[in-house]
Amino acid sequence: MTGDCKTTRRSVAVAALICLGLAGAAHAQEGFVGEIRSFGNNFCPRGWTDAAGQLLAISQNDALFSLYGTTYGGDGRTTFGLPDLRGRTNIGTGAGPGLTPAAWGQRAGSEQITLLQTQLPGHSHQMMANDVQGATGDPEDGVLAQPHLSNSQGNLYTPSAPNSAMRQNAIQPEGSSMPHDNMAPFLAITWCVALVGIYPSRN
Template identity: 40%
Template sequence: MADPFVGEIRIFCGTFIPNNWAACDGATLQIQQNTTLYSVIGTQYGGNGSTTFMLPNLKGMAPLHQGTGPGLTARALAATAGVSSVTLTESTMPAHTHGAMALDAAGDVPNPSNAVWAQNVSGGRNPVPQPQYVATVNTVMNAALLAPAGGGSPHNNMQPYLPLQFMICLYGEYPSRP
């Protein structure tokens, strides 16, 4: 497929955009100088439609085929969605519990592996670290002892990525309509 269609998008690994192509960076173009491309993509990516139109902006975006499919939500051509960072809140997580068990007995195990919290029996003026776990479960700990944790800051939501150049054909073969 040597001759590209006007409006075709390709990935290019060079450090420049070749002649007759433009970067998919959301640039605003004049309709008068780009009537052929305008007739293919119109203003679906922006522009005023009387003197200007915009190219698709794939900076920071993952391209996705438009349409629907089994188990998928509808994806409209030129619609954008998603965010690069997310703040995880209690309301955005599925309901769940973190059960904690404790025993009202002196601890006799030095680490929490396969054990539960127990009384820490250090005392005196110079307390020495004592085992604070016990291997037997006696009762469920009061849920009020567990509280939400976290700082409420957004975390990165981006999949691993490799930046490449997406470019759109400005001049080429005009695509025929079915």
């Protein structure tokens, strides 16, 4: 009889620990309403939903709406939007030292970018020539050379600095103005928004 009592007490103690552990896990999973959390799996737990910019009904999510408002979309009468973190990184609001200010809910950035001429660093293109006597008057497929005059050699070059600009198409442009990738290395994971949980207090 004594042994049975000890077994029963031990079983009750183990069950209590399991219940406490489950309660703690449930509390940890609950989170705060509106909290955004990343998960390594490919789905959001119960009470959470994907941070995919979808519209929700205010009538069914009034607590979350009171926190988000229409910052992420919606008409503010019947619907409001969730943050859309699909293919995006998130940054802190405000402005760090020497950084551009970022407002709550602001979107910016691009996966690809095409540089403008004004964004290129200052540079020069070297123009090549040949100091032999020219053999043709056709510029196609040729380079600058010494001009050929009837009985004398003309001078086509000077060591002085240039003082006049040639036509823009005198030197053939290069490049095709194609956009280039503007993305840092990344790892895609699942971002979820807490629909239920503890309502966050400001103090």
